[in-house]
Each structure stands twice: as structure tokens, then as C-alpha cells.
Amino acid sequence: MMADTKRINRFFLLATGPLLGLVLALLIGGAGIDWTTDVEGLTQDTNIPEVTSIIGKDLAQAEEAAKLTASSLKETAELYHKTTETMASIKKTAAYTADRPEVIYNKRITAKLGTPYQTIQSDNLRIELYKINPGTYKGYVMKVKLKSPDAMKMTLGKDVFGGAETTLQAAKRYGAVAGINAGGFADSDGKRYPMSTTMLDGNYLSGFQPTFKDLFFVGMNHSGQLIGGKFKQKEELDKLQPLFGATFVPILLNNGVKVTIPDKWKKSPLRAPRTVIGNYKDEQLLILVIDGRDEKGSSGATLEEVQAKLFNLGVQDAYNLDGGGSSSLVVNGKVVNKPSDGQLRPVPTHFLFFK
Numbered sequence: 001m002m003a004d005t006k007r008i009n010r011f012f013l014l015a016t017g018p019l020l021g022l023v024l025a026l027l028i029g030g031a032g033i034d035w036t037t038d039v040e041g042l043t044q045d046t047n048i049p050e051v052t053s054i055i056g057k058d059l060a061q062a063e064e065a066a067k068l069t070a071s072s073l074k075e076t077a078e079l080y081h082k083t084t085e086t087m088a089s090i091k092k093t094a095a096y097t098a099d100r101p102e103v104i105y106n107k108r109i110t111a112k113l114g115t116p117y118q119t120i121q122s123d124n125l126r127i128e129l130y131k132i133n134p135g136t137y138k139g140y141v142m143k144v145k146l147k148s149p150d151a152m153k154m155t156l157g158k159d160v161f162g163g164a165e166t167t168l169q170a171a172k173r174y175g176a177v178a179g180i181n182a183g184g185f186a187d188s189d190g191k192r193y194p195m196s197t198t199m200l201d202g203n204y205l206s207g208f209q210p211t212f213k214d215l216f217f218v219g220m221n222h223s224g225q226l227i228g229g230k231f232k233q234k235e236e237l238d239k240l241q242p243l244f245g246a247t248f249v250p251i252l253l254n255n256g257v258k259v260t261i262p263d264k265w266k267k268s269p270l271r272a273p274r275t276v277i278g279n280y281k282d283e284q285l286l287i288l289v290i291d292g293r294d295e296k297g298s299s300g301a302t303l304e305e306v307q308a309k310l311f312n313l314g315v316q317d318a319y320n321l322d323g324g325g326s327s328s329l330v331v332n333g334k335v336v337n338k339p340s341d342g343q344l345r346p347v348p349t350h351f352l353f354f355k
Contacts, residue, residue: 102282105280105281105282106282106284108314109143109280109284109313109314110128110143112312112313112314113128113130113132113141113143113313114130115130116128116129116130116143117129117130117131118331120177120178120331120332120355122177122355123147123148124146124147124148124150124151124354124355125144125145125146125147125148125151125152125177125353125354125355126144126145126147127142127143127144127145127177127178127331127353128142128143129141129142129331129336130142130143132288132309134305134309136301136305137271137290137291137292137299137300137301137305138290138291139274139288139289139290139291139301139337140288140289140329140336140337141286141287141288142178142180142286142287142289142329142331143284143285143286143287144178144284144285144286144287144353145284145285146224146283146284146285148224149220149222149223149224149243150354151224151353151354151355152220152224152285152351152352152353152354153174153176153244153351153352153354154182154199154200154219154220154244154245154246154349154350154351154352155170155174155349155350155352156194156200156205156348156349157170157192157346157347157348157349157350161193161194161205161206162191162192162193162348163191163192163348164185164191164192164346164347164348165346165347166328166343166344166345166346166347167179167180167181167328167329167330167344167347167350168328168330168333168335168344169346170350170352171330171333171350171352172333174352174354175354176330176352176353176354177331177332177353177354177355178329178330178331178332178352178353179328179329179330179350179351179352179353180275180277180287180289180321180328180329180330180350180351181275181321181322181326181327181328181345181347181349181350181351182246182321182322182347182349182350182351183195183196183198183218183245183246183247183248183321183322183348183349184196184246184247184248184249184321184322185322185347185348185349192346192347192348193206193348194206194246194247194348194349195215195246195247195248196209196215196217196247197209197211197217197231197237197245197247198245198246198247198349199217199219199242199243199244199245200244201243201244202222202242202243202244208231208234208237210231210232210233211230211231211232213249214249214250214251214262214264214265215230215247215248215249216228216229216230216247216248216249216250216251216319217229217230217231217237217242217245217246217247218245218246218247218248218277218319218321219242219243219244219245219246220242220243220244220245221240221241221242221243222241222243223241224283225279225283226277226278226279226283226285226317227240227242227245228245228251228317228319229251229254230251246321246349248319248320248321248322249265249320250262250265250303250320251317251318251319251320252276252278252303252306252307252310252318252319252320253278253307253310253311253315253316253317253318254317255316255317256311256314256315256316258307258311259307261303261304261307265303265320266302266303266304267297268297269295269296269297269300269324270297270298270302271292271297271298271299271300271301271302272290272292272295272297272299272300272301272323272324273289273290273291273292273295273300273323273324273325273327273337273339273340274288274289274290274292274300274301274303274306274320274323274327275287275288275289275290275320275321275322275323275326275327275328275329276288276289276306276310276318276319276320276321277318277319277321277351278310278315278316278317278318278319279315279316279317280314280315280316281314281316286310286313286315286318287329288306288309288310289327289328289329289336289337290306290323290327291327291337291338291340292324292327292340293340294340295324295325295340300323300340303320306320322347324340325339325340325341325345326345326347327339327340328344328345328347
């Protein structure tokens with residue numbers, strides 16, 4: 001029993017020893033422990049309600065400002081959409097107004113031609129085909145609106161200077177949607193050469209030849225506009241920036257005025273199949289192909305009849321291309337006219353049109 005009591009006493013001495021040592025150290029060191037409780041320091045801050053009220057007002061103002069900003073943004077968005085719609089409408093109206101003169105002018109043209117029996121439309125061009133039959137001859141009119149300079153090209157027969165092929169062969173080989181025969185030609189040593197000044201891809205195939213007698217040059221410039229006329233100097237033609245073109249006789253219309261047709265071409269032959277190319281003020285092309293039985297002068301149209309027809313249709317410039325058995329009009333892989341030879345004649349140059 002005594003032993004147990006001693007063990008307990010030693011335990012409490014060991015347990016309380018460190019605490020008693022700490023107290024003695026504090027007493028010896030002079031440090032005091034203030035056991036006073038500061039009740040006032042724990043009291044509630046009387047400014048909190050006021051601060052809370054201020055924060056609440058600020059939040060209310062911020063919320064109102066946010067609502068006003070949102071409303072303003074909504075009004076701005078609505079105004080933007082209305083402005084965009086208005087600008088789109090103005091653009092549409094401007095485009096319509098800009099196209100209006102062309103539409104009116106085109107209606108005047110088509111009113112004289114009638115209703116096209118075939119129309120081809122693409123991003124590159126628009127082709128309208130008409131039949132004409134004034135009583136003395138029959139033929140076809142092809143009105144072409146070139147939307148790109150690449151929509152029309154001139155090709156050589158079999159791509160060889162001195163070669164020849166039909167317009168149908170050329171159109172199929174190049175994938176053209178339409179084509180006509182172009183300039184005149186001369187045969188030599190079994191080859192068929194283009195007549196006089198001929199240009200392809202901006203180059204003179206056999207050099208520039210000054211205009212003589214009634215010959216003319218007709219073709220397209222780099223901008224896709226029909227150019228033509230008589231040129232005594234190479235510089236005169238170069239100023240027009242020709243891309244391609246061919247030569248034949250005679251000029252029928254110049255700037256909307258009838259050009260005097262030499263007596264030689266009025267009678268030799270009197271009537272014949274014809275191929276003519278011309279243009280309008282808006283740069284649309286008009287191609288006229290007249291049928292005839294042969295080249296003896298008993299069927300087809302006279303140059304004066306063709307000239308009068310083109311003049312009445314409002315064509316500005318018109319050039320008579322090679323005719324007779326050379327006259328050909330091909331559209332969508334088919335021969336439209338009736339060649340006087342009974343079949344298409346191989347010729348050295350062709351004007352082709354591409355979709």
C-alpha cells in the first residue's frame with residue numbers, strides 16, 4: 001500500500017513539475033499575467049449598419065447602371081441591325097438602279113428581235129438565239145453578253161497556221177458552247193491560210209499588213225470588247241490592245257452609221273449565205289448567220305439587206321465575215337444553220353464562246 005502511494009506521488013510531481021517551473025520562472029523574471037477581461041473590446045461596432053446601408057445603395061446603383069447599359073446595348077444592337085438592313089436595301093436599290101438602263105436598253109433590243117427560242121446562261125456569258133425571216137431570206141441571230149473576257153476566243157484550224165477544220169470540230173475540241181466561222185482565207189500548197197492581218201493571243205501570226213482596198217480587221221481586245229476597222233499603221237491597231245482577230249470585207253456599220261458598200265461586193269455575189277458580227281452600245285454582241293442554197297447569188301441575203309437589218313436592230317458596228325459555204329453557226333454541239341455546201345466547210349479561223 002505504501003509503495004502504491006509513493007508511485008502516485010511521484011507521478012503527480014512529474015506531471016506538475018513543468019507547470020510549477022514555468023510559474024516560478026515568470027515570478028522571478030518579473031513578468032506579470034493580466035487576467036483582466038476587456039469587455040469593451042468585444043462590443044459590436046456601431047458603424048456596421050451604416051456601412052451596410054451604403055454598400056446596399058451602391059449595389060442598387062450598380063444594378064440600375066447595369067440595367068441601363070443592357071438596355072443601351074440592346075438599343076444599339078437593334079439600331080445596328082436596322083442600319084444593316086437599310087444598307088442592304090440601299091445596296092439592292094443601287095444595284096437595281098445601276099442595272100436599270102441596261103435592262104431597259106436590252107428590252108428595246110429584244111423587242112425588235114422577238115422571243116428567243118433558246119437561251120444559255122452562265123457566269124461567263126448569256127446567249128440568246130432568235131430566228132429571223134423577213135421574207136427574202138432566212139437566218140439566225142445570236143445575241144451574246146460577255147461577262148468575262150475569257151468567254152470568247154479565236155482558234156486556228158487544228159491549232160496550226162495553215163490548218164483548217166469545221167466550226168463544229170473546233171467547238172468540240174475546245175469544249176465551246178457556241179461558235180461561228182471568222183475571217184477569210186486563201187489556199188496555197190494544200191494548206192488554208194488566214195487572209196491578211198490575223199492575231200492570236202496578242203501576237204501577229206504573219207505580221208501586220210496595212211489595210212488595202214476594202215479589207216478590215218475585226219476582233220476582241222484584252223477587256224473583251226469588239227474592235228475593228230481599217231488600219232494603215234501597226235501602231236493604230238496596237239493602240240486598241242487587240243487580243244485576237246481576223247480579216248475580211250466589207251465594213252457594214254460604223255458607230256451606228258451605214259458605211260458605203262463598194263459596188264463590187266454588192267453584186268458579187270448578189271445574194272449569198274452570210275456571217276456577220278456586230279456590237280451594241282452596251283458591248284453586247286450580235287451575230288447574224290443567213291442561210292442560202294449556194295454561192296451563185298440566187299439565194300441568201302444581199303449585203304444591203306443585212307446592213308439595213310442590223311441598222312434597224314440598233315447595232316453600232318458591224319463587220320461582214322466570210323460567207324457562202326463558210327457560214328456556220330454551232331450551238332451546244334449542233335449545227336444550227338444549213339450550210340450551202342451540204343456540210344460544214346473546214347476554215348482556218350473560228351470565233352468560239354465558252355460557258
